[in-house]
Amino acid sequence: MDFDFSEEQGLLRDSVTRALADAYPSLERRQARIAASLGFPEEGWRSLAELGLLGLPFAEDDGGFGGGPVETMIVMEAIGRTLAVEPYLASAVLGGTALRLGADATQRARFLPGVIDGSLRLTLAQTERQSRYDLHDVATTARRDGDGYLLDGQKCVVLNADAAGLLVVSARSAGERRDPHGIGLFLVPADAAGLSIQPYPTQDGGRAAEVSLSGVRIGADAVLGDPQNGLPLLARTVEHGIAALAAEAVGSMEALHALTVEYLKTRKQFGVPVGSFQALQHRAVDMMIALEQARSMALYAAMMVEAPDAAERAAALAAVKVQVNKACRLVGQEAVQLHGGIGMTLEYIGAHHFKRLAMIEYQFGDTPHHLRRVAEDGGLIAA
Incomplete structure (x- = not known):
């Protein structure tokens, strides 16, 4: 089996390696970037967008570059080598994957252009205090309210939540706390009424947050796929x-x-x-x-x-x-x-x-x- 990169993948590797090496030439420069208000500089995020890295995982029909898991692997290796702190994992990989695989055409058209040009950052809010690593252990609730939903609950260790404009939140619309069925994924704006974000630095130089939802109202168009079969x-x-x-x-x-x-x-x-x-x-x-x-x-x-x-x-x-x-x-x-x-x-x-x-x-x-x-x-x- 041939594990060599294609010519395009080789060019991607060279460009992202060079760009991140220039941005992170020393520990002192990394610490200076971490000292920015969101834990990374906005110009660093814009440079990732200009390189096309934020649009890399998305289909060309959605304005992306049609990359796949190998291209993501190339970018993430470069991030690991330089200890880059820009929230590529939270936004392009986690939030981006949820949108790429779960959003309908209207949702993709509404959100993906901003994700690709860097004006909208995403994150995934799925961990809860009692859930440990079990994705099906969801106590956060999503109750029907007219043509929308009311979300209540707590999420913890949400990566770069204070820098995100849109959170992908797992919540239970039916069943008991540990039932595999009855879980949905919901798109919640960071400025939604009733949403509280308490950020903190993590041990590795990144950022995370505790997220509280108290009567956060979202419309039916904020549901990714089936609200009861999102696991x-x-x-x-x-x-x-x-x-x-x-x-x-x-x-x-x-x-x-x-x-x-x-x-x-x-x-x-x-x-x-x-x-x-x-x-x-x-x-x-x-x-x-x-x-x-x-x-x-x-x-x-x-x-x-x-x-x-x-x-x-x-x-x-x-x-x-x-x-x-x-x-x-x-x-x-x-x-x-x-x-x-x-x-x-x-x-x-x-x-x-x-x-x-x-x-x-x-x-x-x-x-x-x-x-x-x-x-x-x-x-x-x-x-």
């Missing part, structure tokens, strides 16, 4: 998020491994570089093996995330998350150990890669959660 759409959206995170993790681990190897070559002990010690060489090789295994799984995720069989797709993405999570932990911890004391100092870029990898390990499901899902699905290969 499959939510699952597909999160699967695209997992595939994107796998690629981002590969980019970050690649950068962290390169930093570690360079440090082993320059740090001297007993008059020689510490990289000349065989035991440390073996540990650097272990990091490389984990990185390459994660890269393979990121490619597998890009291949499987749009597979038509839902069960096969879910098992594949769960397996991807297991392997990538393990690699994030091994590469991050080994990098800290091989760097010694400097590996945990916030003045060193390696520590920030470690923090981001630690966050990725728990986004959309930790290792035990996804390992259990793989086991329940009978593994990737039938017995």
Whole structure:
């Protein structure tokens, strides 16, 4: 099987790598960008739009560029290598996937032009305090009110909610709290009456928020698809998020491994570089093996995330998350150990890669959660 990029994909890789490297040449420049009011500079977001990256996942008929999971993987790897803080995952991947797969023609025509040109940012609000990683555990309610709905509930750890103009909110229109049926996805403007957003910085330099909905009224035209059968759409959206995170993790681990190897070559002990010690060489090789295994799984995720069989797709993405999570932990911890004391100092870029990898390990499901899902699905290969 040929895993080489096409000419167009190679050009995309080169352009996005160059653009983000110019925007994030140092840790000091990254920290300055994080200090902006929304956690990233508006000019950085506009530059992503000018490069066409915000329209990359959307069909040409909707004004996008017709890219697929491989193109998203290329962008997310570059984001991981540079630790870029622009909310590409929240808006283009998560919110964008929900719109791309669930919106009707009218909704796409209304919202996608703004998403593509950067004037409208999206985010996905689906996590609740009690839900942990279970997408079907939804206590937020959507009650019929005339020709629309009233939304009430709480969402937590909503990525970049304070920068979003439109939130994709999961809410229950029927059934009990953990019923798979009765869940819908609703488009809620950030300035809607009754919506409260409490933002905060996350450990990895990003931003998230607690979102409260108290009698938030939306029209019937704000529903994505079936208001009682939205769980499959939510699952597909999160699967695209997992595939994107796998690629981002590969980019970050690649950068962290390169930093570690360079440090082993320059740090001297007993008059020689510490990289000349065989035991440390073996540990650097272990990091490389984990990185390459994660890269393979990121490619597998890009291949499987749009597979038509839902069960096969879910098992594949769960397996991807297991392997990538393990690699994030091994590469991050080994990098800290091989760097010694400097590996945990916030003045060193390696520590920030470690923090981001630690966050990725728990986004959309930790290792035990996804390992259990793989086991329940009978593994990737039938017995």
